[in-house]
Amino acid sequence: MSLEEYKKKRDFKKTSEPEETKIKKKSEGLIYVIQEHDASHLHFDLRLEEEGVLKSWAIPKSPPQKEGIRRLAVETEDHPLGYEDFEGTIPKGEYGAGKVKIWDRGAYLPLETTVSKRIMQINGKKMLGRYCLIKLKPKEPKDKNWLFFRLKDQT
Template sequence: MPEATDAAGAPVFVVQLHDARRRHYDVRLEADGVLKSWAVPLGPSLDPAVKRLAVFTTDHDLEYATYEGVHAEAKYGSGAVIVWDAGVYTNLTRDKQRRPIPAGEAIERGHLKVHLRGVKLNGTWAFTRTDSDWLLVKVRDESADPMLDLTVSEPRSILSGLTIDELAATRPTA
């Protein structure tokens, strides 16, 4: 997995599957020295017609990008966590004059468009703030596939190779 801001200088992203009170995918993007995070209950979709709820959550330390394990109620919540996907991303967000907008500023403005290059997820997604939450939507591109659900076909961690249930059964609570 790439380290935060990999050798080529690209910021990292990670998608962690978290089996908390409710199982969800935490989509995290490196920006402003932290991981900006959204809880996506159903996970990222490759179908541009699908709008996924994305609840903006607390920032996480960059080191958390490689966290995988089971922990009791703690700083980031209880339950099993696997690294479902990770890689680097390019911020594609632009203003009306086509000038780049830094990721942190784009998040504050309520719209961020990124191109992911991960193990499982590749292509462009948009995060858009609504009145109360955010939406995560796949942009129509060569990686869009309405027939493929990676949350079903690719359930394993890219680090350990375990499913979240296998990890929960084999790791002690920390």
């Protein structure tokens, strides 16, 4: 867990994204947010609080609000706590240039966590239910593709 890659990619004199971790007084649960990011390609950034950072995945299509939709989620660099509040425009020429807005946020509860699988209860407004992230077998070591989908509601 390190913000080295996050910091290396950004020039904080130019972007208004947070440079450092900001820890607020905790509300309930772990942070969950999805930011809509209108960069070179519109995508959605899923971020989940884990061990003092926001683990991050870029989802190229709309997030899976209903069961039966499986979305590719590409793991990206850890982001600092506090990034869940970020909305604004990353300037042209900077990493991730384009508009960022919060698409959904709330808290999540991890139910099962391994290196290649996460099952969790997401309590957002648009995403509410049990979700799974599962890592796809990498073809090359640099591959960081996961599948993200909603699990069946429990009765």
